[in-house]
Amino acid sequence: MSETSKSRAARLPHLRRETLRKGDPVPLPLTMAAMFHVPGDPTGFSQYGRFTNPTWDAVEKLLSHLEGATAVAFPSGMAAISAVFFGLLKSGDKVLLPADGYYTTRVLADRFLTPMGIAAETRPTATFLDGGFAGYRLVFVETPANPGLDICDIAAVASEARAAGAITVADNTTMTPYGQRPLDLGIDALVAADTKAPNGHSDTLFGHVASRDPAIIEAVTDWRKLAGGIPGPFEAWLVHRGLETLELRFDRMCASAELIARRLREHAAVRAVRYPGLEDDPAHNLARAQMERFGFLVGLTLGSMDRAEAFIDQCALIQPATSFGGVHTSAERRARWGDAVDPGFVRLSVGCEPVEELWGAIEAALEAAGQ
Numbered sequence: 001m002s003e004t005s006k007s008r009a010a011r012l013p014h015l016r017r018e019t020l021r022k023g024d025p026v027p028l029p030l031t032m033a034a035m036f037h038v039p040g041d042p043t044g045f046s047q048y049g050r051f052t053n054p055t056w057d058a059v060e061k062l063l064s065h066l067e068g069a070t071a072v073a074f075p076s077g078m079a080a081i082s083a084v085f086f087g088l089l090k091s092g093d094k095v096l097l098p099a100d101g102y103y104t105t106r107v108l109a110d111r112f113l114t115p116m117g118i119a120a121e122t123r124p125t126a127t128f129l130d131g132g133f134a135g136y137r138l139v140f141v142e143t144p145a146n147p148g149l150d151i152c153d154i155a156a157v158a159s160e161a162r163a164a165g166a167i168t169v170a171d172n173t174t175m176t177p178y179g180q181r182p183l184d185l186g187i188d189a190l191v192a193a194d195t196k197a198p199n200g201h202s203d204t205l206f207g208h209v210a211s212r213d214p215a216i217i218e219a220v221t222d223w224r225k226l227a228g229g230i231p232g233p234f235e236a237w238l239v240h241r242g243l244e245t246l247e248l249r250f251d252r253m254c255a256s257a258e259l260i261a262r263r264l265r266e267h268a269a270v271r272a273v274r275y276p277g278l279e280d281d282p283a284h285n286l287a288r289a290q291m292e293r294f295g296f297l298v299g300l301t302l303g304s305m306d307r308a309e310a311f312i313d314q315c316a317l318i319q320p321a322t323s324f325g326g327v328h329t330s331a332e333r334r335a336r337w338g339d340a341v342d343p344g345f346v347r348l349s350v351g352c353e354p355v356e357e358l359w360g361a362i363e364a365a366l367e368a369a370g371q
């Protein structure tokens with residue numbers, strides 16, 4: 001029987017058991033080590049803290065289990081994306097990025113790839129297939145795109161880009177392995193910021209690359225070892241702990257987001273709602289076809305910048321903050337970073353609070369912010 005999200009979630013907290021000897025601690029020990037005891041022939045052992053660490057191995061084991069692919073841990077989402085770019089690209093290559101995805105990915109390309117002779121072009125997520133993929137070495141998708149929540153057809157991008165000779169990469173941060181499975185849809189490499197829902201407690205940055213292609217795994221692992229952008233063992237330990245409750249948190253967050261999106265759509269103060277789970281969302285049919293859940297991010301547009309700021313600041317159960325995916329609901333007005341969205345557009349990251357209490361606080365803040 002093939003693995004489902006539920007069977008992966010059920011087995012995850014028991015994976016360590018097969019490695020335990022009698023008397024070992026059941027929870028994961030934290031190994032803080034730059035040096036290891038390696039007399040004589042060092043092959044086959046932990047040698048040095050920039051090459052390996054037992055706590056990384058443990059978190060990579062959980063991530064590999066969830067992805068159904070080899071996972072390599074990084075100190076942040078951007079470190080994972082950098083490993084893919086710098087590990088796989090060379091001068092003369094051309095990359096295609098989403099115009100409406102996480103903006104730092106585009107800034108990284110402009111600031112560091114372009115001067116190395118790697119051209120970067122962009123395309124809106126909603127029409128990502130238009131124009132084909134001829135001439136690109138690497139095609140990068142992010143769906144739903146953060147923050148606008150447009151969607152592209154992952155399987156179609158994967159097969160058309162592969163036919164054109166490109167490597168395909170998907171940033172799956174907004175969905176997690178429980179919400180969407182780009183590798184199963186034909187994507188070559190997945191990147192994700194575990195800073196968000198996988199760690200879930202807003203206290204560490206982390207990321208990973210996952211792939212079923214050994215050449216991609218070798219390239220990003222070599223990049224990590226040689227460039228030295230390695231995860232800290234304590235951060236790996238925190239993410240390992242976070243992953244043990246990801247399925248529970250993600251399930252609550254997605255269910256609450258779905259309910260809240262429906263109620264927001266009915267509310268007089270809200271001009272527009274983007275949520276892939278709403279039947280009339282432009283991305284709904286595609287979302288139903290390729291996503292396991294509709295996610296915990298909701299885009300809502302209020303009448304003005306001031307109303308949006310007032311709503312965020314006055315809601316007792318919303319933490320005003322950039323970033324998302326924590327146990328606490330958070331929100332921000334994305335235009336403050338220069339994203340191409342309406343000034344009244346709010347990205348709401350629904351957390352783990354009991355949903356009726358959360359909705360009560362959201363409704364009160366909408367009333368207070370006015371129409």
Ligand SMILES: *Cc1c(COP(=O)(O)O)cnc(C)c1O
Pocket residue numbers: 075076077078079102142146171173174192193194195196205206207
């Ligand atoms: C946050 C985020 C990143 C970057 O992650 P960091 O851990 O902050 O480096 C990359 N992609 C998406 C979609 C994100 O939301």
